[in-house]
Amino acid sequence: MKIKAIALGATCLLTLAACGDGSHAHWGYSGSTGPDKWGKIAPSYKICGTGRNQSPIDITTGIRAALEPITFNYEAGTTAILNNGHTIQVNYEAGNSIVLNGHEYELKQFHFHAPSENHIDGKSYPLEAHFVHADKDGHLAVVGVMLAESGSNAVIGKLWEHMPANAGDKNELPWKIDGELLLPNDRSYYRFNGSLTTPPCSEGVTWLVMKTPVAISSAQLEAFTTVMGEDNNRPLQAINARPILM
Numbered sequence: 001m002k003i004k005a006i007a008l009g010a011t012c013l014l015t016l017a018a019c020g021d022g023s024h025a026h027w028g029y030s031g032s033t034g035p036d037k038w039g040k041i042a043p044s045y046k047i048c049g050t051g052r053n054q055s056p057i058d059i060t061t062g063i064r065a066a067l068e069p070i071t072f073n074y075e076a077g078t079t080a081i082l083n084n085g086h087t088i089q090v091n092y093e094a095g096n097s098i099v100l101n102g103h104e105y106e107l108k109q110f111h112f113h114a115p116s117e118n119h120i121d122g123k124s125y126p127l128e129a130h131f132v133h134a135d136k137d138g139h140l141a142v143v144g145v146m147l148a149e150s151g152s153n154a155v156i157g158k159l160w161e162h163m164p165a166n167a168g169d170k171n172e173l174p175w176k177i178d179g180e181l182l183l184p185n186d187r188s189y190y191r192f193n194g195s196l197t198t199p200p201c202s203e204g205v206t207w208l209v210m211k212t213p214v215a216i217s218s219a220q221l222e223a224f225t226t227v228m229g230e231d232n233n234r235p236l237q238a239i240n241a242r243p244i245l246m
Protein backbone atom coordinates (compact mmCIF):
# COMPACT_ATOMS: atom_id res chain seq x y z
CA MET A 1 0.00 0.00 0.00
CA LYS A 2 2.90 2.31 0.63
CA ILE A 3 3.93 2.12 -3.01
CA LYS A 4 0.40 2.90 -4.10
CA ALA A 5 0.32 6.02 -1.91
CA ILE A 6 3.56 7.28 -3.41
CA ALA A 7 2.29 6.57 -6.90
CA LEU A 8 -0.84 8.61 -6.30
CA GLY A 9 1.21 11.50 -4.99
CA ALA A 10 3.19 11.45 -8.18
CA THR A 11 -0.03 11.45 -10.20
CA CYS A 12 -0.71 14.93 -8.87
CA LEU A 13 2.59 16.04 -10.40
CA LEU A 14 1.82 14.23 -13.62
CA THR A 15 -1.47 15.94 -14.21
CA LEU A 16 -0.56 19.28 -12.58
CA ALA A 17 -4.04 19.04 -11.14
CA ALA A 18 -5.11 20.32 -7.76
CA CYS A 19 -4.25 17.57 -5.32
CA GLY A 20 -5.76 19.17 -2.23
CA ASP A 21 -9.33 18.57 -3.32
CA GLY A 22 -9.76 15.60 -1.01
CA SER A 23 -9.77 13.10 -3.85
CA HIS A 24 -6.85 10.76 -4.20
CA ALA A 25 -8.94 7.93 -5.55
CA HIS A 26 -6.97 5.16 -7.14
CA TRP A 27 -7.42 4.69 -10.87
CA GLY A 28 -5.90 2.39 -13.45
CA TYR A 29 -6.06 1.21 -17.04
CA SER A 30 -8.09 -1.97 -16.58
CA GLY A 31 -10.72 -3.70 -14.47
CA SER A 32 -12.78 -1.97 -11.77
CA THR A 33 -10.68 1.23 -11.89
CA GLY A 34 -10.27 1.28 -15.70
CA PRO A 35 -10.99 4.21 -18.05
CA ASP A 36 -14.69 3.41 -18.48
CA LYS A 37 -15.10 3.72 -14.68
CA TRP A 38 -13.02 6.87 -14.07
CA GLY A 39 -16.01 9.24 -14.09
CA LYS A 40 -17.63 7.34 -11.23
CA ILE A 41 -14.57 6.72 -9.04
CA ALA A 42 -14.65 10.15 -7.39
CA PRO A 43 -16.75 13.33 -7.70
CA SER A 44 -13.68 15.24 -8.87
CA TYR A 45 -13.26 12.75 -11.76
CA LYS A 46 -16.84 13.22 -12.98
CA ILE A 47 -15.88 15.03 -16.19
CA CYS A 48 -13.97 11.91 -17.30
CA GLY A 49 -17.43 10.48 -17.98
CA THR A 50 -19.45 13.58 -18.90
CA GLY A 51 -16.97 15.88 -20.68
CA ARG A 52 -17.50 16.86 -24.30
CA ASN A 53 -13.89 17.87 -24.97
CA GLN A 54 -12.04 14.80 -23.77
CA SER A 55 -8.71 13.39 -24.92
CA PRO A 56 -7.34 11.44 -26.66
CA ILE A 57 -8.98 11.58 -30.10
CA ASP A 58 -8.51 10.18 -33.57
CA ILE A 59 -7.14 13.17 -35.51
CA THR A 60 -8.93 12.86 -38.81
CA THR A 61 -10.17 15.64 -41.04
CA GLY A 62 -8.49 18.88 -40.07
CA ILE A 63 -9.20 22.46 -41.09
CA ARG A 64 -6.31 24.10 -42.93
CA ALA A 65 -5.54 27.12 -40.78
CA ALA A 66 -1.97 28.25 -41.57
CA LEU A 67 -0.94 27.63 -37.97
CA GLU A 68 1.95 29.74 -36.71
CA PRO A 69 5.05 27.69 -35.93
CA ILE A 70 5.54 26.79 -32.27
CA THR A 71 8.73 28.33 -30.87
CA PHE A 72 10.56 25.76 -28.74
CA ASN A 73 12.80 27.43 -26.17
CA TYR A 74 14.14 24.11 -24.97
CA GLU A 75 17.60 23.55 -23.55
CA ALA A 76 19.23 20.81 -21.49
CA GLY A 77 17.13 20.79 -18.31
CA THR A 78 16.09 17.32 -17.24
CA THR A 79 16.41 16.62 -13.52
CA ALA A 80 14.95 13.20 -12.71
CA ILE A 81 13.10 10.22 -14.20
CA LEU A 82 10.31 8.61 -12.20
CA ASN A 83 7.90 5.72 -12.36
CA ASN A 84 4.59 6.85 -10.86
CA GLY A 85 2.78 3.59 -11.55
CA HIS A 86 0.95 5.09 -14.53
CA THR A 87 3.83 6.20 -16.73
CA ILE A 88 7.54 6.98 -16.89
CA GLN A 89 8.00 10.72 -16.43
CA VAL A 90 11.01 12.98 -16.92
CA ASN A 91 10.95 16.15 -14.83
CA TYR A 92 12.36 19.50 -15.86
CA GLU A 93 13.94 22.42 -14.07
CA ALA A 94 12.61 25.92 -14.83
CA GLY A 95 13.77 27.73 -17.95
CA ASN A 96 12.30 25.65 -20.80
CA SER A 97 9.23 26.87 -22.64
CA ILE A 98 7.22 27.03 -25.82
CA VAL A 99 5.70 30.17 -27.32
CA LEU A 100 2.38 29.70 -29.11
CA ASN A 101 0.90 32.74 -30.85
CA GLY A 102 2.89 35.02 -28.54
CA HIS A 103 1.84 33.16 -25.39
CA GLU A 104 4.47 31.43 -23.26
CA TYR A 105 4.02 28.03 -21.58
CA GLU A 106 6.74 26.56 -19.36
CA LEU A 107 7.77 22.92 -19.81
CA LYS A 108 7.16 20.94 -16.61
CA GLN A 109 7.77 17.34 -17.67
CA PHE A 110 7.38 14.80 -20.41
CA HIS A 111 6.07 11.23 -20.15
CA PHE A 112 5.01 8.32 -22.32
CA HIS A 113 2.01 6.17 -23.28
CA ALA A 114 2.13 2.79 -25.04
CA PRO A 115 0.39 2.37 -27.38
CA SER A 116 -0.24 5.98 -28.42
CA GLU A 117 -3.31 7.74 -27.01
CA ASN A 118 -4.09 10.03 -29.94
CA HIS A 119 -4.40 8.41 -33.34
CA ILE A 120 -3.61 10.13 -36.64
CA ASP A 121 -5.96 9.29 -39.54
CA GLY A 122 -7.07 6.15 -37.75
CA LYS A 123 -3.50 5.01 -37.08
CA SER A 124 -2.18 4.13 -33.63
CA TYR A 125 1.56 4.40 -32.92
CA PRO A 126 3.49 2.14 -30.54
CA LEU A 127 4.44 5.02 -28.22
CA GLU A 128 3.43 8.66 -27.68
CA ALA A 129 5.38 11.25 -25.71
CA HIS A 130 3.55 14.11 -24.00
CA PHE A 131 5.45 17.32 -23.23
CA VAL A 132 3.35 19.05 -20.56
CA HIS A 133 3.53 22.85 -20.32
CA ALA A 134 1.70 25.38 -18.15
CA ASP A 135 1.38 29.14 -18.50
CA LYS A 136 1.58 31.50 -15.52
CA ASP A 137 -2.15 31.08 -14.87
CA GLY A 138 -1.99 27.27 -14.95
CA HIS A 139 -3.45 26.77 -18.43
CA LEU A 140 -1.97 23.66 -19.99
CA ALA A 141 -0.53 23.03 -23.45
CA VAL A 142 0.60 19.51 -24.31
CA VAL A 143 2.88 18.72 -27.25
CA GLY A 144 2.33 15.15 -28.44
CA VAL A 145 5.04 13.28 -30.35
CA MET A 146 4.44 9.86 -31.91
CA LEU A 147 7.22 7.28 -31.85
CA ALA A 148 7.36 4.58 -34.51
CA GLU A 149 9.59 1.51 -34.74
CA SER A 150 12.00 2.76 -37.37
CA GLY A 151 15.36 2.72 -35.61
CA SER A 152 17.12 3.33 -32.33
CA ASN A 153 16.51 6.60 -30.46
CA ALA A 154 19.64 7.95 -28.76
CA VAL A 155 17.75 10.11 -26.25
CA ILE A 156 15.41 7.30 -25.25
CA GLY A 157 18.43 5.01 -24.91
CA LYS A 158 20.07 7.43 -22.50
CA LEU A 159 16.89 7.94 -20.48
CA TRP A 160 15.99 4.25 -20.26
CA GLU A 161 19.37 3.48 -18.65
CA HIS A 162 17.92 5.19 -15.58
CA MET A 163 14.28 4.11 -15.92
CA PRO A 164 12.98 3.04 -12.48
CA ALA A 165 11.52 -0.47 -12.61
CA ASN A 166 9.12 -0.06 -9.69
CA ALA A 167 6.14 2.25 -9.13
CA GLY A 168 7.04 5.04 -6.76
CA ASP A 169 10.74 5.00 -7.61
CA LYS A 170 12.63 8.01 -8.91
CA ASN A 171 16.19 8.33 -10.19
CA GLU A 172 18.09 11.59 -10.41
CA LEU A 173 19.64 12.00 -13.85
CA PRO A 174 23.43 12.43 -13.88
CA TRP A 175 23.22 14.67 -16.96
CA LYS A 176 20.71 17.03 -18.53
CA ILE A 177 19.05 16.27 -21.87
CA ASP A 178 17.60 18.80 -24.29
CA GLY A 179 13.98 17.80 -24.90
CA GLU A 180 14.22 19.25 -28.40
CA LEU A 181 16.22 16.15 -29.37
CA LEU A 182 13.01 14.14 -29.00
CA LEU A 183 11.10 16.34 -31.47
CA PRO A 184 10.82 15.62 -35.20
CA ASN A 185 12.71 17.93 -37.56
CA ASP A 186 9.43 18.82 -39.25
CA ARG A 187 7.47 20.68 -36.57
CA SER A 188 4.16 20.92 -38.43
CA TYR A 189 1.33 20.01 -36.09
CA TYR A 190 -2.38 19.55 -35.43
CA ARG A 191 -4.05 21.82 -32.88
CA PHE A 192 -7.26 21.13 -30.98
CA ASN A 193 -8.85 21.52 -27.55
CA GLY A 194 -8.92 18.57 -25.21
CA SER A 195 -8.33 17.35 -21.69
CA LEU A 196 -5.89 15.56 -19.47
CA THR A 197 -5.92 11.90 -20.52
CA THR A 198 -5.76 10.80 -16.87
CA PRO A 199 -8.10 11.58 -13.95
CA PRO A 200 -9.35 14.18 -13.19
CA CYS A 201 -9.56 14.57 -17.03
CA SER A 202 -9.71 18.39 -16.71
CA GLU A 203 -10.66 20.15 -19.93
CA GLY A 204 -9.25 23.39 -21.38
CA VAL A 205 -5.98 21.75 -22.46
CA THR A 206 -4.45 23.00 -25.72
CA TRP A 207 -3.23 19.98 -27.69
CA LEU A 208 -0.43 20.32 -30.24
CA VAL A 209 0.33 16.98 -31.91
CA MET A 210 3.30 16.72 -34.23
CA LYS A 211 2.38 15.25 -37.63
CA THR A 212 5.75 13.51 -38.03
CA PRO A 213 6.80 10.59 -35.81
CA VAL A 214 10.29 10.03 -34.46
CA ALA A 215 12.12 6.71 -34.24
CA ILE A 216 12.27 4.15 -31.44
CA SER A 217 13.68 0.64 -31.62
CA SER A 218 11.69 -2.50 -30.82
CA ALA A 219 14.01 -3.21 -27.89
CA GLN A 220 13.51 0.32 -26.48
CA LEU A 221 9.76 -0.04 -26.83
CA GLU A 222 9.80 -3.42 -25.13
CA ALA A 223 11.88 -2.04 -22.24
CA PHE A 224 9.11 0.50 -21.58
CA THR A 225 6.16 -1.88 -21.92
CA THR A 226 7.88 -4.44 -19.71
CA VAL A 227 8.32 -1.92 -16.90
CA MET A 228 4.73 -0.63 -17.23
CA GLY A 229 3.33 -4.17 -17.27
CA GLU A 230 0.13 -3.11 -19.08
CA ASP A 231 -1.03 -0.69 -21.77
CA ASN A 232 -1.19 2.84 -20.35
CA ASN A 233 -3.32 4.53 -22.99
CA ARG A 234 -6.81 5.92 -22.44
CA PRO A 235 -9.20 4.82 -25.24
CA LEU A 236 -10.25 7.29 -27.94
CA GLN A 237 -12.88 9.85 -26.97
CA ALA A 238 -15.62 11.44 -29.09
CA ILE A 239 -14.51 14.54 -31.00
CA ASN A 240 -18.03 16.05 -30.81
CA ALA A 241 -18.07 19.62 -32.17
CA ARG A 242 -14.35 20.30 -31.91
CA PRO A 243 -12.46 21.62 -34.90
CA ILE A 244 -8.98 20.22 -35.56
CA LEU A 245 -6.68 22.85 -37.03
CA MET A 246 -3.75 21.85 -39.21
Ligand SMILES: [Zn+2]
Pocket residue numbers: 111112113130197
Ligand atom coordinates in the same frame (compact mmCIF):
# COMPACT_ATOMS: atom_id res chain seq x y z
ZN1 LIG B 1 0.06 11.84 -21.22
